[in-house]
Amino acid sequence: MIKNILIIGFVWPEPKSSAAGGRMMQLIAFFQSQNYHVTFASPCAKTDRAFNLESIGVNQISVELNHSSFDVFVKGLNPNVVVFDRFMMEEQFGWRVAEQCPDALRILDTEDLHGLRKGRQQAFKEGAEFSLEHLFNNTAKREIASICRSDLSLIISEVEMDILKNKFKVDEDLLVYLPFMLETLSDKNITKLPKFEARQHFISIGNFLHEPNYNAVLYLKETLWPFIREQLPKTEMHVYGAYANQKVNQLHNQKEGFLIKGFAEDVNEVMQKAKICLATVRFGAGLKGKLADAMQNGTPCIMTSIASEGIFGNLDTNGFIEDGPKAFANKAVQLYQDEKLWNEKQQNGFQIINQRFSKKEFQQKFASIIEETTNQLHNKRLNNFTGQMLMHHTLQSAKFMGKWIEAKNK
Incomplete structure (x- = not known):
């Protein structure tokens, strides 16, 4: 059975330019292997180094920020799964997906923990030892809120899994350890x-x-x-x-x-x-x-x-x-x-x-997690009160800010 997945990219993937681009191509390959019809959408301008996704059978769609045209688009596509590429895309489009496609599984691909990187950079600039004061920065607050609102979040490093569970106290059921998925070297x-x-x-x-x-x-x-x-x-x-x-x-x-x-x-x-x-x-x-x-x-x-x-x-x-x-x-x-x-x-x-980093091993594990989560999606969301609370408060503010910007731009 062919299923639809929408990936909302912070940028168009450039696998020759960055590890993030390579990571995105690994995710696309995984979903195609699981018989998903992949649509990749992004509000970002495309560079000459962006990979031609249509060459591998992926639909490419440009979308606008703070515009109701996305609502019409996503409702028509009616995806089974939506992947947000980095927490900024979940902030922008998460509430729209939740309203138009409430049954879609919402997955956040963190790429890496932006709040952790920002905190370490600040400590480095200060010449100070990295501490909780650096870790608990405003970027981290936004990122953790996004993780809690999502049904699953993909975490690329075991170290970051540990930080999320033990420092931020994120429910382990929301987290999926998914590192690089690489071909075995013969x-x-x-x-x-x-x-x-x-x-x-x-x-x-x-x-x-x-x-x-x-x-x-x-x-x-x-x-x-x-x-x-x-x-x-x-x-x-x-x-x-x-x-x-x-x-x-x-x-x-x-x-x-x-x-x-x-x-x-x-x-x-x-x-x-x-x-x-x-x-x-x-x-x-x-x-x-x-x-x-x-x-x-x-x-x-x-x-x-x-x-x-x-x-x-x-x-x-x-x-x-x-x-x-x-x-x-x-x-x-x-x-x-x-x-x-x-x-x-x-x-x-x-x-x-x-x-x-066995591609075969992690693809099998990820496929099982998606199937299990999809089958129990209602109960999973019901048991995630923090996610419900953040969806109600945080995304309501993002929603009405987006609507205000859209009205202002008319």
Whole structure:
């Protein structure tokens, strides 16, 4: 039986530009595998790098914020499931979906916890230890309200699951742990990857519209790279990322071997050429797509503790986790030069991909949760009084603000 799903995107997915874009493509592939007819709608302008969803059989619809045309559209579509891409879309469209399609299962894809990222960034700016005062910020309040109003929320990291349950006291029944869903790496594909002696230089990658990534590259350039370059004077640092602006490109320095390469058309190609991936993120949230890319392509990593969060579980890392600048640089140099150690860390990465991010395993679990929740949707909502309360109060204010803006724009 064909079912309808509507995904309301904060942006149009750009899988070559960001981990969020890749995550969205994984979700679309999952729903298509479950015989859903997928419609993707967004109020955001589309860039040239946006994936052509129609090429994979997905309807693309542009929708307006604060406009009743969305009500007509969603009622006509009558989706079985609606996915809100980040809490901002649930705030904007959640009340409209609830009014027009009350029986639709409402799912929030958090991508990562925005409130957590904002709180960590504030603590970093202050030079302070991260605390509850940073965590319980206004963005977090909006985000947690959105989670409580939704029937299910997709959480990409076990660390964030723990924070939601133990710090924010969110009912576990509302949360679904759904990390990256990746294809299993076969021995055949692994043996095709370039070996230690065929690789050279260091790589860093990340979308520069994302503030943690720019900060990471600045830290790499000013603090870490001089230590590495001093010990490995012939190596180069290759920095890739979409939307590199002038302040990013100014970091390029041929003499120092620090090269801003810009957008990577094929992340697999550039990752397989590199010997080591450096992930120098100092604040943020969620899972780092750059680490998954590195492990899939057999590239060991040196990373900060923030970068490593939620990736390894109880398994050995595909490199080293270091937060001190000199220790970070020394481990990078050691791993760059030690072939035996490099091969060991590479194998760890393959194991992590296959054991922690199995597409087949998580698709099966998610399908079961959707079926169970759909069958018990009335009782689930009845037992979620916090969600009812927030739907009544918070979304009523969003509703009437939206209606006021719509009337004002006429």
